[in-house]
Amino acid sequence: MKLAATIFTAAALCALPALAQDAAAPAASAPADQAAPAAAPAATQQAVPPPATEQTTTAAPAASAPQVSQPTEFPIKKPGLQKWSFAGPFGRFDTAQLQRGYQVYKEVCSNCHSMKYMAFRNLGQEGGPHFAADEVAALAASVQVTDGPNDAGDMFQRPGKPSDHFPSPFADTQAAAAANGGAPPPDLSVMAKARGVERGVLWAVVDFFTQYQEGGPDYIHALLTGFQDPPAGVTVPEGTYYNPYFLNAASTHMPPPFKDGLVAYTDGAPQTIDQYARDVSSFLMWTAEPHLVERKRIGFEVIIFLVVFAGLMYFTKKRVWEKVAH
Amino acid sequence: MASSDTADHPEPTRRDFLYIATGGVVVVGAALIAWPLIDQMNPDAAALALAQVDVDVSSVKPGESLIVKWRGKPVVVRQRTDKEITEAKAVNLSELRDQNARNANLPDSATATDANRSTPGKEAWFVMIQICTHLGCVPLGQQGNYDGWFCPCHGSQYDTAGRIRQGPAPQNMAIPLYKFTSDTTIRIG
């Protein structure tokens, strides 16, 4: 055993730098994260990003390593973890939040982003925004969808029905790219599952037990609230917007989508960029996983059943084996 | 090759509470697992969403028919002529092989009078699933000895209210759930 212990320790010591590399990245960005959300609303309130030479009053760039060169690793900063109503074994969606999130999607995001796997009838689902049937029909009818061909062989527009899927703002990917500086806005149906937070091996073990599955919404929230001026020494291409939370580069083709008061909520929720980001991130989690609430509910029942069953099987096994030496 | 020797290995066959409880839990568990495996073959949410179809009938003049696809089946929407209506009303129930209205909008016991086969208050308007009740072919309209439908597959003949009069089909063609949502629109399903 001593031999094994020595070799194991040696191997672990070799592995430590690799593990530390993972641990260092979140640690370095942690102080920056705390400063950034406070700074972000100030930075993103401007409709047009200021020229790169202007300094903002945020502490964030100063707190992270002084960036005198273009960043090469992305995302530059890891997202902060948020509290979500749907997290954990008893998580569920907040119906009002999903309805607000849909409103944000419809009024802001749907101008560029399609959501092709969603149908209007889904908006009436339990465990989701749970709009009433007539509201669903009205929401569907408020958009035009393409149908056809008709008897003359032409495609035509008509008001939506609940069975229709959300129409796409562009006819195809090429049109979407052409209208957006060469980068087609991605479809948002499963975006909350298509993004995650890289947390390293040690956190991965913890996450198994804490059931952390909210990396997507955390990322989306950070991205939407993360637009800010680039730090001194970092330039971004013309027509793009600096965002340290973006997955693939230092800047996005998407302009900061929100400003305070942009969407008029009718239920009294705060009309701030952060709230819009939270609401739309929750909505996107629902569109990605519409059966989340049902899944967790059934999961609870199944695990209770299995624990009872395993317990019964344990005692049965003991009873069967009690007279047999083993 | 050794077979079990009861002196060395006492068989635990006592039926006591533990075994019964465990067995019961196994049976319940099996049933709970089986249900999703079976239910997944039922029509999914997308199929159920297409269960209703809205039809614009403003172009259908008397004597004309429109055929719509509903749940994969042809549904005929016809504005019958006065002659067709009179012929349908003149038929005695006792002449009919199938005296049941076969109308999803009415109770199961309703009889196959013309009033029970056509639209209340709009007796010219006739909506019916145009599938022969013999073996499922689509009969041809305004043909046959009864001015109704004639099925070329095996010769069934229906009258102007879609009721079986002659041939091997056992039942009147079915009337689906429908209603006029406006003067020119019918919602089927």
Add this chain to the structure above:
Amino acid sequence: MAGTSSYQPTNPVAKWIEVRLPIFGFIHSSFVAFPTPRNLNYWWNFGAILTFMLGAQIVTGIILAMHYTPNADLAMSSVESIMRDVNYGWLMRYLHSNGASLFFFAVYVHILRGLYYGSYKEPREILWILGVIIFLLMIAAAFMGYVLPWGQMSFWGATVITNLFTAIPLVGNSVTTWLWGGFSVDNPTLNRFYSLHYLLPFMIAGVVALHIWALHVPGNGNPVGVDVKSSQDTVPFHPYYTIKDVFGLSVFLILFAWLVFYIPNYLGDPDNYVAANPLQTPAHIVPEWYLLPFYAILRAIPNKLVGVLALFGAIAIVAFVPWLDTSRVRSSTFRPIYRQFFWIFVITGLGLGYLGSQPPEGGYVIAARILTIYYFAHFLIVMPVVGLLERPKPLPTSITEAVLAKNAAKA
């Protein structure tokens, strides 16, 4: 040992069948009366767990096949339709994807049990080789299954792995074109992978039947590695091991339920929720976790052909273990030196798995090379040398003696 059975069913219908096709006698002698060592521990549960998981994957797979469309333009939509619209479709999909992971988890435990307890030793060599064949078929089936949703990882994983075949000298490019059915991974590739993915589990089931048959000739191994000497050493498979297997399975199912219902995407890659784009490669191409150790070995070697040979060699070498291990003692319980190397091997495997998930840069590459060298050294050097030089602890004369000694020590 199951030979001709003397079992006679009591039911007259069963008797009639038994005369014509002795299936009841066969089941009785193989799975009811079958004499099994009385001292098996819980590491022996994993064979039954694996059989269950194969059945679960086949059932959920056939159900998914009722709703899936194997066409590059429609595949992802059909999977989303399963997740959203098909009744309990989300459950079927998550059971199948997480079931594949747990299938591999169980198979790794099962293989490590075999390595630790010398289950591969004479006369169980063919049993062992059949197991390696099952493992290879599982890897092929899992690889092809992962391509079917046609996400970014599906597409690019398929591209990387099928490109391995270009390493074959002379015919490499032709073979790869033949595999693809085109000049890159595309719709023809998806269609044929779907067909083969449906086929392979049934081939696995056939080899599993041979595997269990090969096991039943000598009977099960056991934790002390000493052969069965008399009926004192064994108990009938039913009810002792049927009940114990169901208990073990019920605990395993708790783990399965935890994954499926609470963290169904924990073992997956978010990039696979992005539709396949042949014009854009993801920043990091990573296979599913159970293939990571082999992926690390592949990337550790700078030469393309040698890397491919090392990848397949890493699996193939396992088949030779009955001949590489020279020890006359089966169970590592009595092999104090080898036992330590076994645990180093386990840590090596875990380390390679971790390295497979990281970008192949800097310190990660060096570590992967060291661990790859140890991986092969374990089979080619440690097993033969330690087997010859080690002095094992004295073995008990029989299973019964070992059981009685253990119970006396506990009392």
